[in-house]
Amino acid sequence: MLQRPLFIGSEIYRSSSYGGAHPLRVPRVSTVMDLSRALGWLPDAQYVTSPRAKPKALWAFHTPEYVSALARAERRGDVSAAERSQFHLGTHSNPVFGEMFRRPATGAGGVMLAGELLAHGGIVHVPGGGTHHGMPDRANGFCYLNDPVLAIKSLQHHGAGRVVYVDIDAHHPDGVEVGFRGDPLVRMISVHEEKRWPFTGALEEAAGGSAFNLPVPRGFNDSEMRMVLHELILPLIEYFAPEAIVLQCGSDAIEEDPLSRLSLSNNAHVEVVHALMGLAPRLLVLGGGGYNPWSVGRCWTRVWGVLNGFDAPEFMDARPERVLRGLSFEGNSRGRNPPEHWFRTLADQPNEGPVRNEIRTRIKVLRARS
Numbered sequence: 001m002l003q004r005p006l007f008i009g010s011e012i013y014r015s016s017s018y019g020g021a022h023p024l025r026v027p028r029v030s031t032v033m034d035l036s037r038a039l040g041w042l043p044d045a046q047y048v049t050s051p052r053a054k055p056k057a058l059w060a061f062h063t064p065e066y067v068s069a070l071a072r073a074e075r076r077g078d079v080s081a082a083e084r085s086q087f088h089l090g091t092h093s094n095p096v097f098g099e100m101f102r103r104p105a106t107g108a109g110g111v112m113l114a115g116e117l118l119a120h121g122g123i124v125h126v127p128g129g130g131t132h133h134g135m136p137d138r139a140n141g142f143c144y145l146n147d148p149v150l151a152i153k154s155l156q157h158h159g160a161g162r163v164v165y166v167d168i169d170a171h172h173p174d175g176v177e178v179g180f181r182g183d184p185l186v187r188m189i190s191v192h193e194e195k196r197w198p199f200t201g202a203l204e205e206a207a208g209g210s211a212f213n214l215p216v217p218r219g220f221n222d223s224e225m226r227m228v229l230h231e232l233i234l235p236l237i238e239y240f241a242p243e244a245i246v247l248q249c250g251s252d253a254i255e256e257d258p259l260s261r262l263s264l265s266n267n268a269h270v271e272v273v274h275a276l277m278g279l280a281p282r283l284l285v286l287g288g289g290g291y292n293p294w295s296v297g298r299c300w301t302r303v304w305g306v307l308n309g310f311d312a313p314e315f316m317d318a319r320p321e322r323v324l325r326g327l328s329f330e331g332n333s334r335g336r337n338p339p340e341h342w343f344r345t346l347a348d349q350p351n352e353g354p355v356r357n358e359i360r361t362r363i364k365v366l367r368a369r370s
């Protein structure tokens with residue numbers, strides 16, 4: 001049993017980018033590491049350097065042909081037209097870049113190690129893992145591999161039979177749904193924006209009973225997330241009694257994210273994380289989407305704080321503030337005049353609001369299925 005939560009990170013995220021015009025050009029994991037250290041929240045004893053997964057280990061979900069193609073694309077720095085169409089590598093979403101195998105293999109290696117470290121219980125945070133769109137035989141939606149699927153398989157290999165996967169990223173985790181379709185040991189609960197890419201995850205889509213999909217409308221607020229948490233997520237977890245919970249904590253459902261139209265504050269993420277703690281012997285918190293460098297860095301640092309029992313400071317000292325002032329958001333209007341609170345606070349202003357009827361109705365539909 002782990003005595004304290006562990007943070008699995010890597011320096012590979014600091015210098016690697018998907019390319020200047022890609023949403024994943026912004027630093028994310030390195031911000032969380034720097035900010036957490038500047039706050040005194042990440043002593044060396046709680047930090048683990050992520051190993052890079054060996055190609056063979058990735059075969060737990062991915063086809064050997066695809067894994068070879070991905071490694072080859074990095075070596076060559078290029079893909080053929082045939083590889084592009086078969087494996088979806090070298091596209092706008094899934095570009096060829098310098099660390100296109102090593103970086104995802106580091107995320108995958110981190111989450112698989114987490115499954116091992118959690119064999120006897122505890123809490124692990126892997127903000128660099130969370131690529132929930134990756135398919136067995138192709139890249140998909142910025143995701144070359146599928147960290148959540150590999151994480152759940154590793155947890156199961158190390159003794160956790162029943163696993164609940166909760167996903168609060170703005171996008172539907174189509175790759176995870178494919179990974180556990182019809183599996184009686186895994187329950188996936190996803191809250192995602194309706195009518196948004198990848199356009200899967202309809203309310204009625206049950207994936208053979210393993211998936212509970214809650215599409216939510218634009219403007220989804222903190223009050224609505226609180227109702228989803230208490231009326232759907234927590235009762236389903238209680239009913240299923242999992243031996244492990246995996247939370248994909250993508251931060252692209254936050255108001256200022258450029259890729260979604262949802263309106264959560266990071267207080268919603270904190271409430272979900274806090275509520276899931278202690279509900280199962282093992283808790284693995286992953287990252288995911290999040291494309292505004294300030295929102296994602298502040299959100300995931302707060303998440304790490306919550307896992308350790310630290311409250312966000314009202315105003316930060318000079319050192320953490322310097323980390324946030326050092327970020328830039330080239331090519332996006334949100335980067336032109338960032339508001340002061342992105343530099344000086346970790347906690348967003350709450351965004352409470354009315355709970356809309358369609359959300360109440362959809363929760364009832366899903367509850368009736370359990």
Ligand SMILES: [Zn+2]
Binds near residue numbers: 169290
């Ligand atoms: Zn997303």
